[in-house]
Amino acid sequence: MSHELGAPIVVIDAIEKRFGALVVLRDISLTVRRGECVCVIGPSGSGKSTLLRAINALVPVSKGSIRVDGIEVNDPDLDKLALRRKVGIVFQQYNLFPHKTALENVMMAPLHVLKQPKDEVEARARRLLAKVRLSDKEGAYPGELSGGQQQRVAIARSLAMNPTLMLFDEVTAALDPETKKEVLVTIRELAAEGMTCMLVTHEMGFAAEVADHIYFTDGGTIVEHGPPAEFFKNARHERTRAFLDQVL
Amino acid sequence: MKTGQTDLPVLLPSRPPATPGEWGLSDASAVFGSRKVLAALVAFAVLSVAVAEAADANARPGILATVLKWTPLIATGFLFNLAVSVASMAVGTVAGVMLGLGQISIFRPVRGISWAATQFFRNSPWLVLLFFAMFLLPFEMKIGGVTVALPAWFKAIIGLALPVMANVAEIVRGGIRSIPVGQWESAESLAFTRFQTLWRIILPQAVKRMIPPWMNLYAILTMATTLISVVGIQDAMTLTRGALVAEARTDLYLPLYAMLLLLFFVYCYPIARLTQALERRFAVRI
Numbered sequence: 001m002s003h004e005l006g007a008p009i010v011v012i013d014a015i016e017k018r019f020g021a022l023v024v025l026r027d028i029s030l031t032v033r034r035g036e037c038v039c040v041i042g043p044s045g046s047g048k049s050t051l052l053r054a055i056n057a058l059v060p061v062s063k064g065s066i067r068v069d070g071i072e073v074n075d076p077d078l079d080k081l082a083l084r085r086k087v088g089i090v091f092q093q094y095n096l097f098p099h100k101t102a103l104e105n106v107m108m109a110p111l112h113v114l115k116q117p118k119d120e121v122e123a124r125a126r127r128l129l130a131k132v133r134l135s136d137k138e139g140a141y142p143g144e145l146s147g148g149q150q151q152r153v154a155i156a157r158s159l160a161m162n163p164t165l166m167l168f169d170e171v172t173a174a175l176d177p178e179t180k181k182e183v184l185v186t187i188r189e190l191a192a193e194g195m196t197c198m199l200v201t202h203e204m205g206f207a208a209e210v211a212d213h214i215y216f217t218d219g220g221t222i223v224e225h226g227p228p229a230e231f232f233k234n235a236r237h238e239r240t241r242a243f244l245d246q247v248l
Numbered sequence: 249m250k251t252g253q254t255d256l257p258v259l260l261p262s263r264p265p266a267t268p269g270e271w272g273l274s275d276a277s278a279v280f281g282s283r284k285v286l287a288a289l290v291a292f293a294v295l296s297v298a299v300a301e302a303a304d305a306n307a308r309p310g311i312l313a314t315v316l317k318w319t320p321l322i323a324t325g326f327l328f329n330l331a332v333s334v335a336s337m338a339v340g341t342v343a344g345v346m347l348g349l350g351q352i353s354i355f356r357p358v359r360g361i362s363w364a365a366t367q368f369f370r371n372s373p374w375l376v377l378l379f380f381a382m383f384l385l386p387f388e389m390k391i392g393g394v395t396v397a398l399p400a401w402f403k404a405i406i407g408l409a410l411p412v413m414a415n416v417a418e419i420v421r422g423g424i425r426s427i428p429v430g431q432w433e434s435a436e437s438l439a440f441t442r443f444q445t446l447w448r449i450i451l452p453q454a455v456k457r458m459i460p461p462w463m464n465l466y467a468i469l470t471m472a473t474t475l476i477s478v479v480g481i482q483d484a485m486t487l488t489r490g491a492l493v494a495e496a497r498t499d500l501y502l503p504l505y506a507m508l509l510l511l512f513f514v515y516c517y518p519i520a521r522l523t524q525a526l527e528r529r530f531a532v533r534i
Contacts (some may be wrong), residue, residue, distance in 0.1 A: 037325035056437055084439040099452050109438040112448060154434075160439060
C-alpha cells in the first residue's frame with residue numbers, strides 16, 4: 001500500500017535482548033513512520049514476538065534505544081502507562097476478558113484507564129464493533145464467539161484506546177483459514193485508513209499485499225529488509241531465499 | 249471364557265432405589281443428595297442406640313429417652329460451635345486474603361514475609377496453634393485507657409483463625425495463579441495499573457475458582473471447632489462429656505457421641521454437596 005508517509009513513530013536503535021546467556025535480539029534497528037505498515041517475518045524463534053513486546057515495554061530490552069512517539073522505552077523511569085496508551089497490541093491468543101461481554105471488553109480500558117464518560121465510551125465501542133462487523137455480538141461473552149470473532153473484538157478493544165500505533169503479534173496463527181480471512185480484512189482496512197501498524201506474521205501473501213516495508217529476521221538479527229515488491233522478487237541474502245522457498 | 253456363575257465374593261451392582269416413603273423421605277434425601285446417604289445416616293443412629301441397648305438390656309430409663317433429654321443442651325453447645333466457626337472463618341478469611349495478595353506483591357519483603365507466615369501456619373497442628381493463641385494472648389488488654397477483658401472464646405476464635413488464614417492465603421494465591429498470564433499481559437498493554445488489573449480482571453475470574461475450596465475449608469473448620477473443648481470452653485463436645493459424667497452410665501457413651509456426630513454431619517454434608525455442585529458449575533469452559 002502506498003500513502004504519504006509521515007514522521008517516524010517508532011525508532012529502534014541497536015537494541016539487544018538477552019535471557020541470561022541467550023541472545024534473543026541482537027543489534028536491531030528499524031523505523032516505522034506515521035501511517036506506515038511494517039511486517040516482520042522470519043522463522044519461529046527468530047525473536048519477532050520479543051521485538052514487538054519490547055516496543056510496548058512488556059519485555060524490557062538489555063541495550064539500545066526504542067523511541068515511541070517521543071517516549072524512550074528503555075528507561076528505568078519510563079511511564080509505562082503513558083506509553084501503553086499510545087500503543088495497542090493484539091495477541092495470538094486474543095486474551096479477551098472472559099467474564100465480560102464483547103461490548104464491555106471494548107469499553108473497559110477507556111472507561112477505567114482513560115476515565116472517559118460512560119455514554120461516550122459506549123457509543124464509540126458500538127461503532128468499533130460495527131467497524132469489525134460484530135454489531136450483532138455486542139452482548140456475547142468471549143466463550144460464545146469463534147476465534148476470528150474474538151480476535152476482531154480484541155482489535156476493537158485495542159482501537160478503543162485511540163492508539164498511535166497498533167502491534168499485531170501473529171494474530172491469525174491460531175485461526176482456521178476461513179476465520180483468518182475476516183481478521184486479515186479488518187487489518188487491511190485499518191492499514192488503508194492510515195493506521196500505523198507493525199505486524200509479526202507468517203502470512204506471506206498478506207504481508208506482500210498490506211506492507212509498506214518488510215523486515216526479515218533470523219537468529220535475533222534483521223537479515224534484510226525492503227519494500228515488498230523488491231523483497232519478494234529479488235531477495236539478496238541466501239538465508240532469506242531459503243526461507244522464502246520454504247514458505248512460498 | 250466362562251462367565252456368569254461364581255462362588256467367589258463379588259461386588260453386585262447397587263439395586264435401583266426403592267419407591268419413596270410417604271413421610272417425606274424424598275424431601276430429606278433431596279437435601280442429602282441421595283437416599284443411600286440418608287439410609288446410612290439413619291442406620292448409623294439406630295445402630296448406635298441398638299448396640300447400647302443390647303449391651304445393657306435391663307437399663308434404667310430408656311437410652312433413647314435419655315439421649316433426647318440431653319439433646320437440647322448439646323444442641324445449644326453445637327450452636328456455639330457454629331458461632332465460633334463463622335467468626336473464625338470471617339477473621340481467617342480477611343487475614344488470609346491479605347496474606348494471599350501479599351504473596352503476589354511486587355515488593356520482595358512483603359512477598360517473603362507473607363510466604364513465610366503462610367507456610368508456618370499451614371504446616372502447624374491446629375490444636376497446638378490453639379494452645380499457642382490461648383497462652384499468647386493476655387487475659388485483658390488496655391486499649392486507650394480502657395481495660396478490655398479477652399475471654400477464652402475470643403482467644404479460641406483467633407487460635408482457629410490462624411490456620412484458616414494460612415489456608416485461605418493459599419487458596420487466594422492459587423486462584424490468582426490459575427488465571428492465564430495472557431490476561432495480565434492484555435490488561436497491562438491496555439494501560440491498566442496493577443491494582444486495576446487485579447481488581448477488575450484477575451480477581452473476578454479467580455474468585456469463582458476460590459469459592460469451592462473456601463467452602464471446603466469452612467466445613468473442615470466447623471468440625472475442628474470441637475478442639476476448643478480441650479482448652480476449657482463449653483462447646484457441644486464439653487457439654488456431651490458433661491452429660492455423660494452426670495448420667496454416669498457407660499451405655500450412653502456410644503449413643504450420645506453418635507448424636508453429636510450426627511449434628512455435625514447434618515450441617516457439614518450439605519456444604520460438601522454444594523461445594524461439589526459449584527465445582528461442576530465453575531468447571532473451566534474455554
